[in-house]
Amino acid sequence: MDKILRERRERKSLNTNLIIFGPPGAGKGTYTSRLATRLKIVSIATGDMFREEIKRGTTLGKKVADFVNQGALVPDEIVVDILEKRIKEPNSKKGFILDGYPRTVQQAQALDKIAKIDAVIQIIVPEWIIIERLSNRRICRNCGAIYNLRFLKPKIEGICDKCGGQLYQREDDKPEVIKERLKVYEKQTQPLIEYYKRKIPVIEVETPQIETPPETIVEKMINELKKTNIIKTIEPQ
Ligand SMILES: [Zn+2]
Numbered sequence: 104m105d106k107i108l109r110e111r112r113e114r115k116s117l118n119t120n121l122i123i124f125g126p127p128g129a130g131k132g133t134y135t136s137r138l139a140t141r142l143k144i145v146s147i148a149t150g151d152m153f154r155e156e157i158k159r160g161t162t163l164g165k166k167v168a169d170f171v172n173q174g175a176l177v178p179d180e181i182v183v184d185i186l187e188k189r190i191k192e193p194n195s196k197k198g199f200i201l202d203g204y205p206r207t208v209q210q211a212q213a214l215d216k217i218a219k220i221d222a223v224i225q226i227i228v229p230e231w232i233i234i235e236r237l238s239n240r241r242i243c244r245n246c247g248a249i250y251n252l253r254f255l256k257p258k259i260e261g262i263c264d265k266c267g268g269q270l271y272q273r274e275d276d277k278p279e280v281i282k283e284r285l286k287v288y289e290k291q292t293q294p295l296i297e298y299y300k301r302k303i304p305v306i307e308v309e310t311p312q313i314e315t316p317p318e319t320i321v322e323k324m325i326n327e328l329k330k331t332n333i334i335k336t337i338e339p340q
Pocket residue numbers: 243244245246247248263264265266267268
């Protein structure tokens with residue numbers, strides 16, 4: 104991948120702009136925040152970005168609020184405007200990891216106009232792991248605390264440790280619904296992966312076991328990024 108390194112030298116910037124894809128229940132949020140910390144870049148989740156913009160009460164924020172309040176999707180032009188603003192902020196100058204965007208090839212093309220994406224990370228998790236993880240998830244009706252019957256059991260069955268509230272299973276955490284969600288994810292993501300594969304490295308990182316610690320996965324991501332020259336050696340933690 105010498106071409107990439109050369110391009111990056113020509114740009115005279117060593118910022119690292121990444122996109123992360125992963126199925127629901129893959130632990131994407133955890134990996135993204137850890138990877139961002141290791142690479143000293145920011146993680147940008149579109150949902151958080153919207154909330155932030157609404158909170159600030161900016162013109163864009165007001166537009167977003169209108170759509171969100173109506174339960175409508177925020178149109179691509181507005182998302183791209185907010186994203187552009189966000190990646191120009193000083194704390195993004197070393198780069199970013201984009202989580203939850205783009206969701207369509209059209210959005211990917213719009214993104215290409217405002218930022219140079221260096222690589223895509225695709226988290227691959229066997230279906231059985233996702234089902235195991237999500238179908239064991241229980242949530243407190245009262246305080247929203249999350250438990251897992253395998254990894255993070257409540258002390259008393261069905262009762263929240265923190266507030267004594269009742270635990271329940273979300274409708275979309277039931278195996279049949281999870282399978283459906285995974286199909287939707289595949290259908291949505293596949294064209295994007297193909298789009299990026301034609302242009303930049305797409306790094307596949309597998310989580311082969313349910314117990315694989317997040318640090319191991321993040322380390323794998325970093326090693327793969329190094330192999331493609333996207334990042335150079337980074338200081339140890
Ligand atoms: Zn609770």
